[in-house]
Amino acid sequence: MPNLSFVTVDVFTTTRFAGNPLAICTIPKGTDVSTEQMQTITREFNLSETVFLHEQENSNEQNPEWRVRIFMVNSELPFAGHPTIGTACYTLGTLTTNASRGKLLCKAGPIGLDYSNGVARASIPHNVHIHTESKFTAEQLHELQPALADRKIHSIDVVSPVKGMNFICVELDNLEDLGLVSVSGIKPTAKLDQDWNVGFSGSYFYVVQQTDAEGVQVRTRMIEGALEDPATGSAACGLCAFLSLKGRSAGKPFVVTQGVEMGRKSDIGVTVTLTGDSKSVEKIELSGSAVKVIEGTVHYD
CATH class of the missing domain: 3.10.310.10 (Diaminopimelate Epimerase; Chain A, domain 1)
Known part of the structure; x- marks a missing residue:
């Protein structure tokens, strides 16, 4: 039975069980997960959003990139704020050892990231x-x-x-x-x-x-x-x-x-x-922290 590893993080807080919870499921290279499967998994978590994080797109350890898809329980989103900050804190704070900058590739466009002292800052795609x-x-x-x-x-x-x-x-x-x-x-x-x-x-x-x-x-x-x-x-x-x-x-x-x-x-x-x-708006930067709460494996058909 196929499975994905996942973590949940509480976002826009440094205190567990505060902030906004987010599930992050990691999709290994070479693994194909359909949109329907992602939506079903999201409904099972039943959080406001779930992120599907593809393993690192490039080999640049100083400025890594990850492709992401963001789902609510009933639809996919082009962009959302707390999934961006939660995923930024998880990727740059946990998955890398010395990167302070990176990029998320979402449907609304690329999102440049900076990470320092537990705080992620994201240059947000916008069309206000x-x-x-x-x-x-x-x-x-x-x-x-x-x-x-x-x-x-x-x-x-x-x-x-x-x-x-x-x-x-x-x-x-x-x-x-x-x-x-x-x-x-x-x-x-x-x-x-x-x-x-x-x-x-x-x-x-x-x-x-x-x-x-x-x-x-x-x-x-x-x-x-x-x-x-x-x-x-x-x-x-x-x-x-x-x-x-x-x-x-x-x-x-x-x-x-x-x-x-x-x-x-x-x-x-x-x-x-x-x-x-x-x-008009030239740039929007979103910032915040996140803390890991749960990790495990989700099985799917």
Whole structure:
């Protein structure tokens, strides 16, 4: 019976059983695992995402490359943040002995990695798009989150960090209101702009707390139907790009804290570099740590 070795890591944390858990299955060279088999294995893990990591693509020990595919329980993703950081920490922190740089090759494009002192930094593929053709209304929001009906909503914007990853970004007034957000079981259905109406959609609630010497502090929650995610790196990248384009970062890095209400506190670092005219995004860097929790073997047919 064919099998793959796997590990699970908790991502955007240095504490086991916090952060966002991720399964990483290693596919040896010469082994063929079909998309259907990957999807079935992902459903068995039943985590928000599972990564299938092909053994090192090149022989360069100083700048190794790995091809990856990223799955949710019901679909494949072109890119996702916590799988990128978790896999970066695992490959550069465990599979190599002296590499501090590397690259992941995912469907959204190549991702350059740096790793030092347990922290991975990833230069994220991006094609940031703010949807404008149709607004997501307060009435639609209240259908998803009735407890917010009498609460102040600063803004509702639909943002895609890359095509196929879409987030309804809702700015709330305070942490008390953020605590009212619930897992309703109703999936959000934002009307996306023409040619962008594909892929995953989630609701991303946030409160901008303060800007200090360390950066812009933001608290968030991500809800998609019956799922609440402890850490959503792609949503954090999209939101921070949006806030930067709106002039709300003062050029400082972001510290995004998510998962507190779930008891799985996650700390997500995002740095956004704009073009010289400040009208578009030149670079997004996502950063964080991960810690290994489980390792074993998965058997499949």
